Amino acid sequence: MDTFVQQLINGLTIGSIYALIALGYTMVYGILRLINFAHGDIYMVGAYAGFILATSLGFASDPSAFGFVVTLVGAMAIAAAIGMAIERFAYRPVRKFSKMTTLITAIGMSLLIEYLFVFFFSGTPRSFPQLLPNDNITLFGNATISTSQILIFVVSILLMVLLQYIIYKTKIGKAMRAVSFNINSAKLMGINTDFVIAFTFALGSALAAAGGVLTAQYNPKIEPLMGIITGLKAFVAAVLGGIGNIPGAVLGGLLIGAAETLVVGYGSYIGIPSTYRDAVAFAILILVLLLRPAGLLGSNVQEKV
Amino acid sequence: MLTLENVSVSYGAIEALTDINLEVGAGEVVTLIGANGAGKTTTLRTITSLLNPRIGRVMFEGKQISGIPAHKLVPMGIAMSPEGRGVFANLTVRENLEMGAYIRSDKKGIAADMERGFRMFPRLKERESQKAGTLSGGEQQMVAMARSLMSRPRLLLLDEPSLGLAPLVVHTIFEAIDEIRAEGTTILLVEQNANAALHHSDRAYVLESGRIVMQGDSRELANDPRVKEAYLGE
Numbered sequence: 001m002d003t004f005v006q007q008l009i010n011g012l013t014i015g016s017i018y019a020l021i022a023l024g025y026t027m028v029y030g031i032l033r034l035i036n037f038a039h040g041d042i043y044m045v046g047a048y049a050g051f052i053l054a055t056s057l058g059f060a061s062d063p064s065a066f067g068f069v070v071t072l073v074g075a076m077a078i079a080a081a082i083g084m085a086i087e088r089f090a091y092r093p094v095r096k097f098s099k100m101t102t103l104i105t106a107i108g109m110s111l112l113i114e115y116l117f118v119f120f121f122s123g124t125p126r127s128f129p130q131l132l133p134n135d136n137i138t139l140f141g142n143a144t145i146s147t148s149q150i151l152i153f154v155v156s157i158l159l160m161v162l163l164q165y166i167i168y169k170t171k172i173g174k175a176m177r178a179v180s181f182n183i184n185s186a187k188l189m190g191i192n193t194d195f196v197i198a199f200t201f202a203l204g205s206a207l208a209a210a211g212g213v214l215t216a217q218y219n220p221k222i223e224p225l226m227g228i229i230t231g232l233k234a235f236v237a238a239v240l241g242g243i244g245n246i247p248g249a250v251l252g253g254l255l256i257g258a259a260e261t262l263v264v265g266y267g268s269y270i271g272i273p274s275t276y277r278d279a280v281a282f283a284i285l286i287l288v289l290l291l292r293p294a295g296l297l298g299s300n301v302q303e304k305v
Numbered sequence: 306m307l308t309l310e311n312v313s314v315s316y317g318a319i320e321a322l323t324d325i326n327l328e329v330g331a332g333e334v335v336t337l338i339g340a341n342g343a344g345k346t347t348t349l350r351t352i353t354s355l356l357n358p359r360i361g362r363v364m365f366e367g368k369q370i371s372g373i374p375a376h377k378l379v380p381m382g383i384a385m386s387p388e389g390r391g392v393f394a395n396l397t398v399r400e401n402l403e404m405g406a407y408i409r410s411d412k413k414g415i416a417a418d419m420e421r422g423f424r425m426f427p428r429l430k431e432r433e434s435q436k437a438g439t440l441s442g443g444e445q446q447m448v449a450m451a452r453s454l455m456s457r458p459r460l461l462l463l464d465e466p467s468l469g470l471a472p473l474v475v476h477t478i479f480e481a482i483d484e485i486r487a488e489g490t491t492i493l494l495v496e497q498n499a500n501a502a503l504h505h506s507d508r509a510y511v512l513e514s515g516r517i518v519m520q521g522d523s524r525e526l527a528n529d530p531r532v533k534e535a536y537l538g539e
Contacts, residue, residue, distance in 0.1 A: 171403075171407070174396065174400050174403060174404060175404065175407065177393065177395055177396055177400075178393045178396060178404050180395070181393045181394060181395045181396070182391065182393060184355055184375075184387070185387055185391045185392070185393065186393075186404070187353075187355065187374075187375035187376045188353060188355075188375065188376075188379070188384070188385045188387060188391075188453075189376075189379065189404045189405055189407045189408075189452070189456070190376050190377075190378075190379025190380060190407050190408040190456060191376055191404070191407050192374075192376050193376065
């Protein structure tokens with residue numbers, strides 16, 4: 001029981017991070033029918049932006065809640081700007097060509113970001129400073145929860161509530177939903193669809209960056225290729241939930257996180273060694289594609305002509 | 306008010322419109338009739354800048370509008386109710402109307418215009434918080450029309466508002482068109498239902514294979530033997 005609860009807490013922790021990243025995949029897909037393969041790298045960019053802010057503003061040596069908030073919000077803003085720049089200069093010029101062109105551009109963009117970071121910051125992992133005290137709280141028996149895990153839950157939930165508010169209650173959010181349904185009809189309403197698309201990238205990138213900073217508070221090792229595997233798992237989470245579906249991205253993220261840590265905790269009983277943790281997400285992807293391609297919450301996705 | 310001057314439009318190598326000259330005067334209701342595939346929707350998409358003319362230009366109130374991004378035409382006073390399923394199915398009826406008023410920020414005026422839309426189509430008031438995708442075809446058409454009025458356009462483009470609707474609903478839609486016109490809005494009405502369109506308009510153009518083959522007073526065209534044979538089924 002202790003082990004189960006412990007693995008579940010750990011799973012939901014990383015699941016929250018997957019969910020934050022998956023939201024960006026799913027929103028961009030919803031609006032452009034594009035799998036933005038560079039999105040996982042934005043998570044890494046967020047972690048580095050946070051690292052640079054925290055060390056250069058002196059928060060590293062003097063941990064405080066204020067320092068954490070500034071680092072988090074600053075990293076989100078920087079990533080939002082970078083996400084918008086990528087959309088503007090890489091994706092927008094090729095949007096009028098086939099979807100394959102945009103997809104390949106996205107893969108190229110992903111590699112470019114990764115190796116620019118290797119070039120400028122070297123491939124050597126850095127240690128992200130601890131901005132808030134990290135204590136373990138014993139729940140019962142051997143099950144514990146750390147304050148950084150609580151932080152991840154609280155911040156993720158706040159951001160998801162805020163996102164829900166933006167999408168359903170604000171004018172720009174309603175415009176995002178309108179554009180995702182029919183971009184030409186949206187233009188006929190006077191909606192500047194280029195702006196809405198850029199805003200969507202900004203929103204998704206900010207959430208991924210929050211994921212990067214939060215992860216770094218839990219597991220401080222950051223390196224330029226950290227977004228590859230996490231990004232792929234978040235992508236699987238978005239597909240599992242139903243790509244284009246926002247609650248689906250959150251559900252998918254939490255399920256992938258939980259499945260992964262439960263394999264670590266219990267896999268050995270059924271002959272799956274814990275080193276297979278990274279394979280879990282992809283096994284799930286294969287099952288989803290075979291059994292329910294539209295995802296758990298997705299309706300039958302109708303491709304637009 | 307609106308003029309198309311020698312407009313030709315191509316999709317790749319295929320020419321969809323050839324040398325279209327069309328004029329809509331302020332306060333007029335002008336209809337563009339023609340069979341499926343004649344180029345009616347292409348004409349509207351060209352006017353709203355969703356397509357660009359290969360040759361020729363589109364003028365609105367003395368200014369060239371071809372080449373201007375589609376979303377910038379709404380603040381200039383042009384609105385369009387797109388064909389059949391152009392409503393945002395994932396948004397509620399009220400949200401659809403809010404999107405129609407996207408360029409405006411006067412909350413009171415928007416609320417008043419929304420009430421006006423609900424008065425025009427009382428059925429929509431009942432369906433206010435329903436997703437537009439759950440509505441019948443006729444109700445969706447009402448949403449599209451009410452939505453297009455939310456920007457208070459001076460020129461309203463209607464793309465096949467009666468397509469696929471039951472006769473009773475078609476009647477409601479054409480009554481609404483008369484009402485919109487009575488309020489002083491200029492209308493370009495694209496229709497397959499030539500009979501109704503000719504009875505609710507001042508002038509008409511007949512489009513065939515991307516060319517305007519006939520034009521004139523709607524009442525005269527309704528009595529023209531060629532129009533009668535080809536479009537009115539007589």
